[in-house]
Amino acid sequence: MQIDFLFKVAHDILKRTQSVLIVAHKKPDGDTVGATAAIRSWCQQKGLAVTNFCNDPLPSQYFFLRGTEKYTNDVRVFDNQYDVLITADCGDLHFAGIHEHVAKMTAPNEKRRPLLINIDHHITNSMYGDLNIVDAHASSTCELLHRFFTKTGVELDQNMATCLLTGIITDTGHFSNPATTHEALETASSLLRQGAKSHEISRRLLRNKSIDSLRLWGSVLSRLKYNEKLGVASTVIFNRDLENKISEEHIEGVSNFLNQFLDAKVIMVLRETPDGKVRGSLRSSENVDVSQIAKLMGGGGHKKAAGFAVPGRIVEDATGWRLEE
Ligand SMILES: [Mn+2]
Incomplete structure (x- = not known):
């Protein structure tokens, strides 16, 4: 199968590599953090010089995974030379937040050009x-990374297994959304055998809400609207909600939460951002491909989970929410 061949090629390349830059995507989630932290551990075991970059600071809930405190958002790391650049869980370089830096590194006549491995x-x-x-x-x-390690004979230590399980648990919504395939469960099971600390993951990812953030969730939930004809449930988060010491990371997960507890065809959470944009987060549990809706808005993602960002702000009217330039 083709992907096994790619695994082998990547493994061969990394055998001959001395320095690696590993990139997690903007607004990092458990999958991009878990994957990049596992790759970091493995590269360090092999004695490579490793740098981990993420455009946004890592939410502190991930600091239990080894090496995550070493991640940097200092773009000067792109001035250095690397043999290989690995992106994990990044659908494109804009989403990764490194489009311009990579364009510079790969410009014609540029001698520093690293080999770019995209795992996603x-x-x-x-x-x-x-x-x-x-x-x-x-x-x-x-x-996918677990398959790579297994097929290429890499042994996982307890930290690497915990990193990988963090990604699976995040993207399957704690084994509740349609991404919960038998392969996902088999991989999770084998990671548990390899020592992954599942209780610690649940504690860090779930039981981490403050009273203030739960109150904010309360007001966001109280704005829920439901369009029966379309089967769309939606709510909004305004910039003013985020005044008073509540940081962005506390409202992550509202759309996943709704998807877990609400039986709607599509769930849409619109959120104003301080830089004058509206970010849409879409989820579906039925046969609606929300990545197509996101694409129409200039975004992307998966069939069951996708997102977009457009300039503007949110205005409430009699029928629901409207985006205004
Ligand atoms: Mn993912």
Whole structure:
């Protein structure tokens, strides 16, 4: 099978590599963090010089995974030279937040050009790498990475197993959404055998809400609207909600939460951002391909989970929400 061949090529390349830059996507989630932290551990075991970059600071809930405190968002790391650049869980380089930096590194006549390995499971992946290890059937990048490690004979230590399980648990919504395939469960099971700390993951990812953030969730939930004809449930988060010491990371997960507890065809959470944009987060549990809706808005993602960002703000009217320039 082709992907096994790609695994072998990537493994051979990394055998001959001395320095690696590993990139997690903007607004990092458990899958991109788990995958990049596992790759970091493995590269360090092999004695490589490793740098981990993420455009946004990592939410502190991930600091239990080894090496995550070393991630940097200092773009000067792109001034250095690397043999290989690996992106994990990044559908495209804009989503990764490194489009301009990579364009510079790969400009014609540029001698620093690293080899770009793209490992991902987004159906909308733009295949931007020199090597594209992309499988849209995988529940998570971490599941795909586990296959890579298994097929190439890499032994996982307890930390690596915990990193990979974090990604699977995140992208399957704690084994509740349609990404919960038998492969996802088999991978999780084998990771548990390899020592992954599942209780610790649940504690760090779930039981981490403050009273203030739960109150905010309360007001966001109280704005829920339901369009019966379309089967769309929606709610909004305004910029003013985020005043008073509540940081962005506390409202992550509202759309997943609704998807878990509400029987609607499509769930849409619109959220104003401080830089004058509206970010849409779409989820579906039925046969609606929300990545198509996201694409119409200039975004992307998976069939069951997708998103977009457009300039503007949210205005409430009699029938629902409207986006205004
Ligand atoms: Mn993912």
